[in-house]
Amino acid sequence: MNILKVALIQQSCVNNHRENIENSCQRIFQAAAQGAELVILQELHSSHYFCQTEDIANFDQAENIPGETTLRFATLAKKLGIVLVISLFEKRMPGIYHNTAVVLEKDGNIAGTYQKMHIPDDPGYHEKFYFTPGDLGFNPITTSVGKLGVMVCWDQWYPEAARLMALAGAEVLIYPTAIGYDPTDNPQEQQRQLAAWIVVQQGHAIANGIPVVAVNRVGFEADPSETTSGIIFWGNSFVVGCQGEILGQASANKEELLCVNINLDQSEKVRQIWPFFRDRRIDQYQEILKRFRD
Amino acid sequence: MNILKVALIQQSCVNNHRENIENSCQRIFQAAAQGAELVILQELHSSHYFCQTEDIANFDQAENIPGETTLRFATLAKKLGIVLVISLFEKRMPGIYHNTAVVLEKDGNIAGTYQKMHIPDDPGYHEKFYFTPGDLGFNPITTSVGKLGVMVCWDQWYPEAARLMALAGAEVLIYPTAIGYDPTDNPQEQQRQLAAWIVVQQGHAIANGIPVVAVNRVGFEADPSETTSGIIFWGNSFVVGCQGEILGQASANKEELLCVNINLDQSEKVRQIWPFFRDRRIDQYQEILKRFRD
Numbered sequence: 001m002n003i004l005k006v007a008l009i010q011q012s013c014v015n016n017h018r019e020n021i022e023n024s025c026q027r028i029f030q031a032a033a034q035g036a037e038l039v040i041l042q043e044l045h046s047s048h049y050f051c052q053t054e055d056i057a058n059f060d061q062a063e064n065i066p067g068e069t070t071l072r073f074a075t076l077a078k079k080l081g082i083v084l085v086i087s088l089f090e091k092r093m094p095g096i097y098h099n100t101a102v103v104l105e106k107d108g109n110i111a112g113t114y115q116k117m118h119i120p121d122d123p124g125y126h127e128k129f130y131f132t133p134g135d136l137g138f139n140p141i142t143t144s145v146g147k148l149g150v151m152v153c154w155d156q157w158y159p160e161a162a163r164l165m166a167l168a169g170a171e172v173l174i175y176p177t178a179i180g181y182d183p184t185d186n187p188q189e190q191q192r193q194l195a196a197w198i199v200v201q202q203g204h205a206i207a208n209g210i211p212v213v214a215v216n217r218v219g220f221e222a223d224p225s226e227t228t229s230g231i232i233f234w235g236n237s238f239v240v241g242c243q244g245e246i247l248g249q250a251s252a253n254k255e256e257l258l259c260v261n262i263n264l265d266q267s268e269k270v271r272q273i274w275p276f277f278r279d280r281r282i283d284q285y286q287e288i289l290k291r292f293r294d
Numbered sequence: 295m296n297i298l299k300v301a302l303i304q305q306s307c308v309n310n311h312r313e314n315i316e317n318s319c320q321r322i323f324q325a326a327a328q329g330a331e332l333v334i335l336q337e338l339h340s341s342h343y344f345c346q347t348e349d350i351a352n353f354d355q356a357e358n359i360p361g362e363t364t365l366r367f368a369t370l371a372k373k374l375g376i377v378l379v380i381s382l383f384e385k386r387m388p389g390i391y392h393n394t395a396v397v398l399e400k401d402g403n404i405a406g407t408y409q410k411m412h413i414p415d416d417p418g419y420h421e422k423f424y425f426t427p428g429d430l431g432f433n434p435i436t437t438s439v440g441k442l443g444v445m446v447c448w449d450q451w452y453p454e455a456a457r458l459m460a461l462a463g464a465e466v467l468i469y470p471t472a473i474g475y476d477p478t479d480n481p482q483e484q485q486r487q488l489a490a491w492i493v494v495q496q497g498h499a500i501a502n503g504i505p506v507v508a509v510n511r512v513g514f515e516a517d518p519s520e521t522t523s524g525i526i527f528w529g530n531s532f533v534v535g536c537q538g539e540i541l542g543q544a545s546a547n548k549e550e551l552l553c554v555n556i557n558l559d560q561s562e563k564v565r566q567i568w569p570f571f572r573d574r575r576i577d578q579y580q581e582i583l584k585r586f587r588d
């Protein structure tokens with residue numbers, strides 16, 4: 001059996017770049033000690049989720065790839081012999097910034113990068129101010145542990161993105177994430193949102209016969225502008241198998257290192273009993289390329 | 295509030311066309327008496343699920359649309375002043391047969407038809423032998439109770455189909471269905487399959503901010519050829535709201551009339567807080583039209 005041991009690192013962040021990175025590195029050490037071959041950090045793990053406000057000063061946090069943070073984690077990936085997925089605020093050039101995932105190979109090289117393609121903009125999540133939408137497309141990154149369908153957060157709500165990754169041979173979908181409750185929503189709405197976040201990704205697993213990993217931030221972060229009541233990042237990082245079954249799930253309110261075994265052979269078996277790819281009506285999907293069918 | 299009262303009729307079928315239709319009609323009367331404006335029957339409700347075997351004699355069951363069964367139900371829709379979704383084995387011409395849903399308007403006219411687009415073929419579900427894949431596309435049917443995104447069974451596993459219906463203005467997705475357990479699968483596998491069937495459709499609701507209705511057959515039907523152990527149709531007909539939340543769900547093993555109120559105004563509100571349609575990367579989805587991205 002082709003078992004991949006994956007570690008999800010669910011963190012709270014403080015307003016200190018170095019401290020967040022030290023915290024990540026400690027947990028990566030622990031993950032490797034537990035035998036993880038693939039370690040995944042959450043979205044923008046080196047800082048507070050700065051997109052709660054539109055503040056030009058935050059662009060100073062952006063960095064080149066490769067740059068200092070990439071090199072720090074690449075060195076660690078090589079030292080520990082792991083594949084590592086990190087998430088950075090990328091400065092591509094002055095005026096073009098991306099929300100970028102970087103996949104680091106066991107030898108310390110960059111296996112590939114993914115620039116967040118779908119960019120949200122909601123109260124508390126002003127990402128369109130900071131991030132240029134990615135132009136690298138939906139392409140899996142080939143690594144020594146498999147072809148990784150790495151995307152980022154808001155992408156996880158889009159069936160098209162999951163499908164494109166699966167069609168290109170991705171063996172697992174991976175979503176570093178930063179999502180949480182609005183403290184002013186009632187508990188029923190909070191519960192509906194959390195459930196929907198999990199279910200829509202289980203749906204991608206099922207529709208594509210592919211395991212899915214989501215790694216989310218945890219803990220409360222205030223809105224520096226005090227416009228909103230801040231965000232309670234809801235944790236619940238999880239792994240589902242290719243029938244959507246839960247293989248592992250973290251808590252809603254604690255930092256956690258979650259190690260889960262994924263059987264990469266299972267996809268092929270499930271796609272044989274549920275042959276969805278065989279029957280796609282590609283002759284009839286053209287209008288999915290439209291904004292609206294009017 | 296724009297509330298639509300929907301009735302789902304979950305039936306067991308016998309090997310007698312007339313008896314099945316009488317059973318459906320009785321329950322449609324009950325549904326109307328309870329105030330339902332939209333009544334939905336399961337897939338191929340007039341017969342056993344004959345696709346368990348490939349038997350040329352079964353083509354004799356196919357009928358034209360409109361034909362005797364259409365007229366029978368159209369008369370009832372008019373009498374009760376309801377919109378009615380029925381599912382027929384359509385004979386389009388000798389040699390072209392479809393698995394077709396027909397939507398009947400309150401005035402007894404045909405509002406529209408949908409020919410099943412994705413056709414399965416698995417042990418116990420030999421649909422490719424009987425049904426020509428539909429060529430009418432994914433188009434909602436306009437009725438007096440709203441634009442109905444009617445599809446059929448296997449379509450429910452395809453995010454593309456749900457998306458196309460939503461993009462064309464569907465206000466609710468509707469899936470007449472015939473799915474069940476293989477009695478020889480272990481209980482864990484049976485449970486995973488049932489859960490996946492529900493979750494993948496909840497995923498369509500969430501990704502598109504649209505309510506979803508699935509109406510499934512119930513009860514055991516033997517395989518006439520005795521090749522397999524037959525199918526235990528798993529019922530569990532359900533309605534979910536546009537955040538994927540369960541609004542109503544029938545049992546796994548009983549005939550049921552399930553009436554559920556759907557608030558059709560909710561979609562617009564949810565699409566404002568979760569603006570997925572705003573951010574679709576239609577410039578980057580072209581390869582979804584490929585069989586495989588190689």
